[in-house]
Amino acid sequence: MSDTSESTGDAEADAADGADTSAVDAEEVRHVADLARVRLADDEVETFADQFGDILGYFEALDEVPETEREEELVNVMRPDDVKSGLTQEEALSNAEETEDGYFVGPKVS
Amino acid sequence: MATDYNLFITEATIDGDADAEGPLADATVAVKDNISTEGVRTTCGSEMLADYVPPYSATVVDRLIDAGATVVGKTNMDEFGMGTTTETSAFGPTRNPADPERVPGGSSGGSAAAVAAGEADLALGSDTGGSVRCPAAFCGVVGIKPTYGLVSRYGLVAYANSLEQIGPIAGSVEEAAAALDVIAGPDPNDGTTRDLSEVEGADPDASYAAAADGDVDGLTVGVPTELFDGADERVVETVEAAIADLEAQGAETTEISLPSVEHAVQAYYVIAMAEASSNLARFDGVRYGNRAESDGNWNESFAETREEGFGAEVKRRILLGTYALSAGYHDKYYEKAQDARAWVRRDFEEAFADVDVIASPTMPVLPFELGESLDDPLRMYLADANTTPVNLANLPAISVPAGEADGLPVGLQLVGPKFDEETVIRAASAVEER
Structure with missing residues (x-):
């Protein structure tokens, strides 16, 4: 159940304790957390691996859903491109942790 | 207040228009803390936004204030x-005024509990998978989840856009309906809102408060077996008694599937988590929100x-959503979930060919004890069995008190066809009149 080939080997060994049919291993949890830019503590990784196994196992039942035609009544909502006032620069920056000369200051790039 | 229910994250007053007339003039309203209030911090119950102060108010807040309601807290x-x-x-958790050792339901628990405790006449919640109806049921008050597109979400901090609506909570059906009259209607700042004069079959002059007339003579109520199976027996008995009372008032009931x-x-959960993983990507600590000290x-x-x-x-849902959308799993989870959503929508459409409203327990369980479900997320998700179908199908629904079981409130859910809020309000008002 791994989406990258390099995470299969060690990962399956990690998940050996209490593994069931839909087990998720710690490597996979770390990989997804990395994609989502969420750092996790080691104990959190273990807890999530167990819980994700249960939850994804429950989602397996979606396999029984028949392919269904999706007739959405969706329409584009358009409006004239009129200029309207928005937030002032001061308002837009008011919640930023760090600003400089009217700009947001972000973390270093590398 | 004898017990501290922890109703509010921020107590602050935003005065309503003193010259306003109408049912909301001088009313007090409690606003869920994911709905923006200009100058009053809006935390979404998160450490991330503990110091966030919106520079503008949500459309629903402006409309309530213009109608004379005064905001008393978030x-x-x-x-x-x-x-x-x-x-x-x-x-920290909010306690249920009906029993302080139990949860008020969620996610709009503070809003429903504030009304139940008498701290506000009205409240606003948001309902993505039952978050207005669940706490209304658990706290013994009324909550309305409007049809998708009836109420503006401008200023609502997004969780899962394709599912959520802002809805009113109040002590009676008529009061909740009067609040809906004020907040409903198209908004140029939310392109998903609909103008009812352009919606086939909808009534652009609908008055929701006037629909709370208790007249269910000739109304057909569908009773879906699937939403009773597996529910707590005490809940089922209470809800069945309320439905029997509707029959006694002239409604006709019919079993449906x-x-x-x-x-x-x-x-x-697949759709909500997928949308959450995308929506919450904005919280990076640069433009707003708390930033970690990091080298x-x-x-x-x-x-x-x-x-x-x-x-x-929140981490669990972001990660599971990221997982469900990732290469190799997108078709297995997200595509199948969209098929299921279309199937749910079709099932309801077919049912409404024969019935006017659909009745069920709002929640299949009585209010949990505090701490009971916190370590078992799947168990918590399963409690949403009766409310989530309504969001998947974009329909209007109401939770109205059906009575009590073991001294705890039980909610009856009534679901109607798209933009037919009036019928669910009418049926609910008959439930409370019995």
Whole structure:
């Protein structure tokens, strides 16, 4: 159940304790957390691996859903491109942790 | 207040228009803390936004104030709306005024509890998978989840856009309906709102408060077996007694089947988590929100900010949503969930060819004890079995008190066809008149 080939080997060994049919291993949890830019503590990784196994196992039942035609009544909502006032620069920056000369200051790039 | 229910994250007053006339003049309203209030911090129940002060108000807040209602505070909630008990809040759990050892339901638990405790006449909640109806049921008050597109979400901090609506909570059906009259209607700032004069079959002159007339003579009520199976017996008995009373008032009941709803919780969580993983990507600590002290680069700083700012349930949903959308799993989870959503929608459409409203328990369980479900997320998700189908199908629904079981409130849910809020309000008002 791994989406990258390099995470299969060690990962399956990690998940050996209490593994069931839909087990998720710690490597996979770390990989997804990395994609989502969420750092996790080691104990959190273990807890999530167990819980994700249960939850994804429950989602397996979606396999029984028949392919269904999706007739959405969706329409584009358009409006004239009129200029309207928005937030002032001061308002837009008011919640930023760090600003400089009217700009947001972000973390270093590398 | 004898017991501290932890109703509000921030107590602050925003005065209503003193010259306004109408049912909301001089009313007090409690606003869920994911609905923006200009100058009053809006935390979403999260450490991430503990100091966030919106520079503008949500459309619904402006409309309530213009109608004369005064905001009395920002209510506690599950973090970013992710929960069924209001225990995932970074500001501690809210207690249920009906029984302080139990949860008020969620995620709009502070809003429903504020009304139940008499701290506000009205409240606003948001309902993505039941978050207005669940706490209304658990606290013994009325909550309305409007049809998708009836109420503006401008200023609502987004969790899962394709599912959520803002809805009113009040002590009676008529009061909740009067609040809906004020907040409903198109908004140029929310392109998903609809102008009812352009919606086939909808009544552009609908008066929701006037619909609370208790007249159910000749109304056909569908009773879906799937939404009673597996529910707590005490809940089923209470709800069946309320439905029997509707029959005594001239309504006709008929058993119906909605086979697709067996997959609603699965489909709901896959879609909601997928949308959450995308929506919550904006919280990186740069433009707003708390930022971790980090020496790392851009990616490391974001990851540390999000580790510190988000609680466990929010992380769980972001990660599972990312997983469900990732290469190799997208078709297995997300595509199948969209099929299930279309199936649920079709099931309801077919049912409404024969019935006017559909009745069921709002929640299949009585209010949990505090702490009971916190370590078992799947158990908490399964409690949403009866509310999530409504969001998947974009329909209007109401939870109205059906009575009590073991001294705890039980809610009856009534679901109607798209933009037919009047019929669910009418039927609900008959439930409370009995």
